[in-house]
Amino acid sequence: MHEFVRNTSIIARREFVAYFSTPLATVFLIIFIALTGAFAFYVGGFFERGQADLAPFFQYHPWLYLLLVPAVAMRLWAEERKSGTIELLMTLPISPWEAILGKFLAAWAFIGVALLLTLPMWITVNVLGSPDNGVILAGYVGSFLMAGAFLAVGSCISALTKNQVIAFIVAATLCFLLVMSGLELVLNVLRAWAPGFLVSAVSSMSFLSHFDRIAKGVLDVSSLVFYLSLIAFALFANRIFVELKKAD
Amino acid sequence: MAVLIEASDLEKRFGEILAVDGISLEVKRGEVLGFLGPNGAGKSTTMKMLTGFLEPDAGSARIAGIDVSDEPKRAKRQLGYLPEGAPCYGDMTARGFLTFIAEIRGFDRDEAKRRVAAAVEKTQLSSVLEQKIETLSKGFKRRVAIAQAILHDPQVLIMDEPTDGLDPNQKHQVRRLIADMSADKAIIVSTHILEEVEAVCSRAVIINRGRIVADGTAEDLMRRLPYHNTIAMHVPAGRAEAVTKALTEFAAIARVETVGTANGRVRLRASPHAGAPIPSELAALIRSRLIEAEEVHVERGNLDEVFRQITTSDAGTSHA
Incomplete structure (x- = not known):
C-alpha cells in the first residue's frame, strides 16, 4: 500500500510539473479565470441580481468544463502513445493503476489550482455582502467533483488515440452529451419513444441536474456517489483502453 | 553461469x-x-x-x-x-x-x-x-x-x-x-x-x-558464408589467365572465379575447400611474385552477407 501511494505520487508529481513546462498551463489558467469571471459578471448578471452569492459564477462551470477539461485531459495518454514514452512508463516497476491514477490526480490537481485562482470571486462577494459561505463551499466541492468526472472521461478517451485533437473532440462531445442529458430538450425527444425507466436513467446521468443541486448547497450523497462512481468507471475503462491500445 | x-x-x-x-x-x-x-x-x-x-x-x-x-x-x-x-x-x-x-x-x-x-x-x-x-x-x-x-x-x-x-x-x-x-x-x-x-x-x-x-x-x-576465407586479388588484365591457371593447380583451392574487370585489372577470387586454411605455399608464391598480383587480401566475409543469405532464402530455417 505504501508503495502504491509512493509510486502514484511520483507519477502525479511528474505529470503535474509537465503541465507547467509548456504554455498550456498559463493559457489554460488565464482563459479559465477570464471566462468564469466574464460569465459571472456579464452573462450571469452578478451585480444586477443584487444577491450575495456565487450562483451566477458556478452556473456556467459545466459549460466551461465542457471545453476546457478535455483540453487538460487530451494529452494524458495520447501524448505518451505518440512519443512512445508509454513503453518506457509501462516497463518501469509500477502497476498500470499507479500510472493511471497518478496521471488523473495530477490533472485533477491542476484544475484544482485553476479553481483556487477564482477565490477572488469569493472574496469579492464577501466584501460586498454576507453570503452563505457553506453554499459557496458546496459549490466549489461540486464544481471540483464535476471537473473530475469530465477529466476521467477525457483521460479514458485519451488512451484510445495517439492524436490529441481527436482525443479532445471525442471527449468534448461525450461531455456535452453528459451535460445535455438533463435538459428538457433532450428528454422530450427521448420521451417520444423510449420507455420511462430509460428516460429517468438518462436524466439521472446528467451532470447538470447533479451539479445544480450541489451548487444550491445540497451536497447530497447521491450526487457524490454519482460523480465518484462515474470517475471510477471511466478510470476502469481507461485501464482497459491503455492495455488494449498501448502497443498500436 | x-x-x-x-x-x-x-x-x-x-x-x-x-x-x-x-x-x-x-x-x-x-x-x-x-x-x-x-x-x-x-x-x-x-x-x-x-x-x-x-x-x-x-x-x-x-x-x-x-x-x-x-x-x-x-x-x-x-x-x-x-x-x-x-x-x-x-x-x-x-x-x-x-x-x-x-x-x-x-x-x-x-x-x-x-x-x-x-x-x-x-x-x-x-x-x-x-x-x-x-x-x-x-x-x-x-x-x-x-x-x-x-x-x-x-x-x-x-x-x-x-x-x-x-x-x-x-x-x-x-x-x-x-x-x-x-x-x-x-x-x-x-x-x-x-x-x-x-x-x-x-x-x-x-x-x-x-x-x-x-x-x-x-x-x-x-x-556459413560462401566467400569466407577466400583470397581476392587484382592482377593486370594480360596476366589473368596465367594466374588463374597457377592458382587452380593448388589442391587446396576449390575454384577460381573472375569477379570483374576495372581499369585494366582483373579481380579474381580463389576459394579454398570448405573450412580449409589458406596454404602457406600459396602465400609464399604470392610473396615471391611468381603469381603476379597487386593487392591481395583474404576475405573474412561479412555478416551482412550471411544476413542477406539467411533472411532472403526460403529454406533459411536451419539452425547453426
Whole structure:
C-alpha cells in the first residue's frame, strides 16, 4: 500500500510539473479565470441580481468544463502513445493503476489550482455582502467533483488515440452529451419513444441536474456517489483502453 | 553461469500477422546477445514481451528467474530497457527525467542523486543536464535514454537499437559502455548494423518472420558464408589467365572465379575447400611474385552477407 501511494505520487508529481513546462498551463489558467469571471459578471448578471452569492459564477462551470477539461485531459495518454514514452512508463516497476491514477490526480490537481485562482470571486462577494459561505463551499466541492468526472472521461478517451485533437473532440462531445442529458430538450425527444425507466436513467446521468443541486448547497450523497462512481468507471475503462491500445 | 534472460516459445499475433512465432532463447550472465533481423522480423516485439510491455499470446518470459507475466513489478526491477527510438519525456530536463526514473525505481533522495550522477558520468551527459530533452541532439537524446536504462545497475539490460542515429564516435562510445558492463550482466542488443555484433556481442541470433533462423557466435555465423576465407586479388588484365591457371593447380583451392574487370585489372577470387586454411605455399608464391598480383587480401566475409543469405532464402530455417 505504501508503495502504491509512493509510486502514484511520483507519477502525479511528474505529470503535474509537465503541465507547467509548456504554455498550456498559463493559457489554460488565464482563459479559465477570464471566462468564469466574464460569465459571472456579464452573462450571469452578478451585480444586477443584487444577491450575495456565487450562483451566477458556478452556473456556467459545466459549460466551461465542457471545453476546457478535455483540453487538460487530451494529452494524458495520447501524448505518451505518440512519443512512445508509454513503453518506457509501462516497463518501469509500477502497476498500470499507479500510472493511471497518478496521471488523473495530477490533472485533477491542476484544475484544482485553476479553481483556487477564482477565490477572488469569493472574496469579492464577501466584501460586498454576507453570503452563505457553506453554499459557496458546496459549490466549489461540486464544481471540483464535476471537473473530475469530465477529466476521467477525457483521460479514458485519451488512451484510445495517439492524436490529441481527436482525443479532445471525442471527449468534448461525450461531455456535452453528459451535460445535455438533463435538459428538457433532450428528454422530450427521448420521451417520444423510449420507455420511462430509460428516460429517468438518462436524466439521472446528467451532470447538470447533479451539479445544480450541489451548487444550491445540497451536497447530497447521491450526487457524490454519482460523480465518484462515474470517475471510477471511466478510470476502469481507461485501464482497459491503455492495455488494449498501448502497443498500436 | 546463471541464466538471466529466458524466453520459451514466445508467440505474439497482431490480427492476422504472427509477429513472433515460437521464440526460445537463453542469455547467461556475462553474455551479450546480438539480436539481428530485417525490419518487421519480430525483434522489437520479442523484446517487448521480454520486458513485460506486451503480454505474450503463448509461451513465457523470465527475467532473473522471475516470470514477467506472473510478477511483472519484481521482474521489471531487475531490468533496464531502452525501447526502440529511445523515447524520453521531452518536456523535462535530462536531470529531471533521470531523477524521476531514480525515484520510481525506489531510491531515496541521496541515493537517487548518486545514481543519476553515476549514470550521467558513464554516458557523458554532464554538459546537457539542465537542458530540456526535446532540445537535445539525437545523440544526446539517445544517451539520456541509455542512462535511464542503466541507472539502477540492473542485472539484465535489453536495448533496442542502442546506436541507431549516432555518429561513429558516439557509436564507439556506446559499444564500449556495453562492453564494459557486460561482465556481470546479461545483455540483449538488437541492431541491424552487423559490425556492431562483431564489436560487442558474444553471441548472435538472427530472426526472420518471427522465428530464430540462426544462433551462434559471430564467427559461427561467418563460417556459413560462401566467400569466407577466400583470397581476392587484382592482377593486370594480360596476366589473368596465367594466374588463374597457377592458382587452380593448388589442391587446396576449390575454384577460381573472375569477379570483374576495372581499369585494366582483373579481380579474381580463389576459394579454398570448405573450412580449409589458406596454404602457406600459396602465400609464399604470392610473396615471391611468381603469381603476379597487386593487392591481395583474404576475405573474412561479412555478416551482412550471411544476413542477406539467411533472411532472403526460403529454406533459411536451419539452425547453426
